[in-house]
Amino acid sequence: MKATLAALCCLVTLAQGASIIKNWHVGWVHNVNPDGLHPRRGIALNGHFPPQPLSVNSNDYVAINFTNSFGDGSPSTLHGHGIYYNNTNYYDGAAGIVQCPVPDGHSFHYELLNSPKSPSSAEKQIGTYWIHGHYKGQYIDGLRLPFIIHNADGETYQYDDDYTVALADWYHHVHADVLKNKYYKPNGTYPTADAGLMYFVHTRANQTAKNLEGFNENATLPFEPGKTYRIRVVNMSAASLFNFWIEGHDMKIIEVDGEDVHPFPVDQLQVSIGQRYSVLVKSHNTTKHNWKIHANLVPEMFDMYKPTDPIKLNLTSTLSYGNPHAKMGAGRGTVDSYELFDDTQLEPVKKIPMVKPDMSVNRIATMPSYSDNIHRGTFDNKTFVAPLTPTLLTMMSESTSYIMNPATYGPNTNAVVAPHLQMIELVMINFSDDMHPMHMHGSKFQVVNRATDLRSKDPKANPPIKEGQKNPMRRDTVVLPPGGAVTIRFRADNPGAWFLHCHMNFHLDVGMAMVVVQAPNMAAKRFDIPSYVKEQCKMQHMPVSGNAGGIPHSSINFGNLTKAPLPEP
Template sequence: MAFPRHLLSWLAAVVLLAQCQAKTVTYDFNVTWVTANPDGLADREVVGINGQWPLPVIEVDKGDQLVVNMYNGLGDKSASIHFHGMYQNTTTDMDGPAMVTQCPVPPGSSMTYNFTVNQNGTYWYHCHTEYCYPDGYRQALIVHDNSSWFADEYDDDLTITMTDWYHELTEEIAPTFITVDNPTGAEPIPDSFLFNDTLNTKIPVEPGKTYLLRLINIGAFVAQYFYIEDHTMRIVEIDGIYTDAAEADILYISAAQRYSVLVTMKNSTEKNYAIVTVADSVLLDIIPSDLTLNQTNWLEYNSSASFPQAVMTVSDCSDLNPYDDMNLVPNDRMPLLENPDVSLDLTVTMQVLDNGADYAFLNDISYTKPKVPTLYTVMSAGSLATDATVYGDYTHSVVLDEGQVVEIILNNGDTGTHPFHLHGHAFQMIDRFPSYGEHFYDYADGDPVTYNAANHSAFPAYPPRRDTFVLPPQGYFVIRFKADNPGVWFFHCHIDWHLSQGLAMVFIEAPLAIQERVTIPQQHYDVCEAAGVAYEGNAAGNTEDYTDLSGQNKQIAWLPGGFTARGIVALVFSCVSAFLGMGMIAFYGLSDIKKGAQAPTTRREEMREHED
């Protein structure tokens, strides 16, 4: 059917107007160490930008070109930036995870991230190079959109971040985590929990006005419950996807998840109201007596009125019944993706390997980074890029054809929750068991419940979509997405400790299309040279025979066959005893040498001592 000429002219004018309104937004980031004490309990070094911390909020309008020039001035730590939730259409090379779509940026090097923001909503940015963002390298990224269905329903918008916080650098915590001394894999316990990177925050509001609150969990580990005393929230967005309005009293926000909610203020200024965040204590193996799990901040109606602490007793949060995000309906009414072309049945497990430490697995593969970033293997492999072999045995890479409907069935063989994030896409959430609420943790002490394709409730006609979804303890979820965005996309647990244990896999989506449509800037290859990382070849760095994986990085070997649980424990404690014994010998043998000398406590102090 031919379009009328006047209609074509109108459409062209609309496109031209949109292009004229779009702008380039540029940020120059000099990433350095600074000192901060956000909870008032301990000074510590954090990753700052341009000498400041907290970091700047990135703000753009839908359609803008975002340019971030990052210089790594840390001196002793590599870095990168992942723009969490950005789909990066045609710019998978700007996605940010080191050894997936780029090389780690070493100290003294720069990398420019440059892409068009053709989406809307609430996002965040963070470092994606090993243990990195828990040291403070994370902040909100807001995409403003005056055309949203609820744009006329609020007077102002406010961004709220929540996070767990550690007093030690992650480089000091990490060696105590994946180790024979921690065979259960108990995650490091945070020292506090922050609200907008501080405590006791007062948010001034005006009576009768409606505010859009953008809620972001930028933590590395712990999910948090969120509510406002005597106020009702109306959910209108999750992870950048607009939803039909849904009333909620309490939200459960895992690491990396976002909600936007409309909250209408009262018409009185007699009192101020508590904003309450409660850490999900079930995730913690132990709860230190000095760890405050619930925090009170306030909607400030009247600066002269009192600011009372919220009255609540936190035990295991079982009395908190949050809104179930499976009940949300996307406002665009995108229908259920039917008849998946690819169905992946995966199981999460945590297992002790031959070194006595605990690791994480998807179908017995613990993600182990390749010697060449996976995207660079795509770009250099020619026609072999469609062969999953070239990406290595331990990256758990899956090659997808463009346009395929992909289903991921994720069963949880572990007793903990896992918020899984997919880069490059928002996926449909079509099933989860158990649901949020009073029974969410009931299955942690029983046998795992796995998904049965022949016996499940009806899938929603318009499934909710988001990019981070919580996998219940010993339960399952089912998600679907369409492979309509050629690129290399990480799928991983967003508890940073679990990612470091290997809880991840990679999707290589339409690799030949990537070769045709993506151009990697020379500067990115220069970063690889500066970092001493190869940017051609298969996962083993082999450029002669891409199917030869000799020398590839491998996961730690399995325990020898026949080991029982008792045998594993015996092995672990034997190793511990051996290390303690050697440590005592070394201690007494070197005591005379150490006498009178104080060793630096961190690599950073050592470097500064050398500079002095």
Template sequence: MVFRFLVMMLVAALLWKPSLVESRIRHYKFTVVKKNTSKLCASKPIITVNGKFPGPTLYAREDDTVVVRVVNHVKDNVTFHWHGIRQLRTGWADGPAYITQCPIQTGQSYIYNFTLTGQRGTLLWHAHINWQRATVHGAIVILPKRGVPYPFPKPDKEEIIVFGEWWKSDVEMVINQAMKLGQPPNVSDAHTINGQTGPAPNCSSKGYTMYVESGKTYLLRIVNAAVNEELFFKIAGHQMTIVEVDATYTKPFRTDTIFIGPGQTTNALLKADRKIGNYQIAISPFMDTIVATDSQTATATLRYNGTLSAAASSPTTLTTMPSKNATKVTTNFMDSLRSLNSRKYPANVPKTIDHSLLLAIGVGVNPCGTCVNGSRVVADINNVTFVMPTTAILQAHYYNVSGVYTDDFPGNPPVPYNYTGSPPTNMQTTNGTKVYRLGYNSTVQIVLQGTAIIAPESHPTHLHGFNFYVVGKGIGNYDPKNDPKSFNLVDPIERNTISVPTGGWTAIRFRADNPGVWFLHCHLEIHTTWGLKMAFVVENGKGPNQSILPPPSDLPKC
């Protein structure tokens, strides 16, 4: 009887859903294994968590503590990033390899332990080393505290929808070959919706199906876990009401098209108010310049309960996707986003600024004696192509280890030029592991300035350790005299990842109230690989809860 009871308890734990008995500590085990796939565009072994693609969803409530034990059973090193989790004083659990931790090696394990302080909504987790996040990713659902309602009509049901990209060949081989040649890698072969492509050339996937009941309202928790592409999302014949992005509530607005960059999340209310039948769900890429993308449209099906049993062969109402270069659609969507800015959920935008930075971001070319054309494509911030260290920067900072990094990252481009006009004659960048130092609780404004050295393109940029307010954006070169006059300091959208428009700039503000080392990088994985990344070191404060917590005893070693 005791054995049977223990088995029942184990099964209950594995099948945990948020409607069951609550606990203030959420325990998860992530076992990293390779699994062979046969239902997509090619049969191949992929790295997964618990054998799932996408991986398991993490459920918790605001202010809960999450404990995830990761066990590595593959030959590759692994790390995990809990994208958008602020990690207050717990940078050891943030996850980017060689920034906050050394990787978890084969046969080793590491426990990520962090608290969801003041956060609720939808986020994502993903591997943060090499290109593993192509298959190692999943959703995070943070429910409000018990008894605290959503600030929008309560949905009848919630649905998680995760977008991704798929390569027929091994993704690490794709990027390694490209780096060896010094050229851009092959684009993905397909997009995925909850791990399925839908009908696509040389793909056997039938696609994901979402079942709905007439008259009911569904909260769609939408996650873009794609590697290199910003995406459009539509459901044929249906409007959606946006209520949250990046786990922050928004002023609601209706739209039939969602624009979402890699690393971003969006919550939308969907009313099942159409006639019974099948409706196409689709995602397609956005790119309004000459850069190559996977142009395949992934599809799924929204099916009303009550549809005839022959629904699989019955007609499906189709949708028309925006053109790949539909800049106006992306602009309209982003301009519609505003913070809720209510008494309970205020927009605490910094009004005065201690650090004002201009970060010119883009792609350039450096000499390469071993590359096929004698040159290598690189990316940079303020002309610095970031070099990954071999010891984690956070460990070096905490233990005062010299020689790992320097704190002379330039807060402005060393040589100003026409960033969005004709490129300079010399496109070569400098290499270095440089950080920018911030005092505790100082306020920061960053203008992310896109450049056109090779080709202008949109850059979805992610800041670890903080949310930020998007106070302004524009096309062309940022004008420090006139552009701030139009900044929104009342209800700007609050995010952790923001797209910098092609040939333009975006201004963000945040308060550096989280001590540690925090990564800033383009969330197009190819640009991160090429070096479009840097880190902030935020000093400890003077108060008892204003310092980095000591590292855990099982922190991996390099």
């Protein structure tokens, strides 16, 4: 039975902000060719590829009526990357964690911002986010767009105009085929992308955001002399890390993952998958020159990259001052090295001091070979297997003794149960050779320590944790370096089942994920889950209660839950 959406979305009234309700139909379109090299089908919203961006104010009510119009039986979901979903965890969109995917031909009502079900005291979100599919890598085929939230109370920094740089990678075959033919095979590795993509979006406050024409060398960012611009950079890739800079122009970081920070000058931005930055850029006072904009893909992110591969690692577009006779200015056109950017140098404008944890958890990330000869992502030697019963519905249906027990959520969800309002420390250790951009849904965390080499005796590479930091960096996506570690801390003040996973999507595909179950007893008291959440599970013969396998009152028996493959001996 289809969800009745009109009745759900028309009861909302906000005293100050606008009520923004989008009707989005997701489906395939044919002959998309963003890199100009290979037409193929891609995923569009309302027939638009790439999808139209979304720009709102922080006091707006924002909802999406999402209709699955694939027409080929494909399910789908939609996730607001970095959005808190306070008291509305069921709108988060992580398939298998908070909902069953939306069946083909059916609809789901998502509330992204200022839901009437969220407490009025909840922190208002501002800054740079993105919206993407969260089912079987659909965002890689095009279901991704920037989502900008302007501060209705006035921005921390002043600027004249606002643009977003969308970065992504692109494969010449749909993601399902890439997995089947390249990765899900004995000794397979994830393939190098066929192209990188850069395009521009005009995201000025109180105006409809729009994609500018063209990709890469066919894209132009317009500047006017004597102005200050906010340039937001969003990495919406499957597997690519970018270094971004503008020749002849200085940049100052002012925002990271929706968190305003004190200005920090940089020559270039290193933006990993899922991360966002804003920089202030002052334009020149003359139209004498135009300038190149660079977005370089970092080759170390690709397991099988060879210099002979056809991918162009160095993307360029044009910053134009509107003078058709202007020559191209000469600035720094190359990168000497791709060293990991230390984002712990950045200081949030809103001061939140570090406090000692109530609970500390260590998780070791590896990429071992399994009995099927596939290298799988693991935490503590457990590769993630999605539950049959969405984790949130387990939280809502089982008794306290079970929902506080991590085992209830399945033998391979790597669940961490975080008691209400406790300060949680999570130490992620990387014993693999790969870099992992780790994203946690539903929260920003403090990045309180990072080691780039755990074997080193150099305190710069392997520092001890420093307690009592006055205002550590906060974000929702952090890079876990190969052979290194990252320590994060967060307050368990947002009840729900929150996915924490590597956003290198091929690593997520093979199990590098866990679930943070925050305050499950409070979720059971507070949440009013829409009826269509369970209805859509039942349509697909998925359980809506019990443990991860749909079995009530057990943390041992998981019924027909898929068993994980075995590691190689």
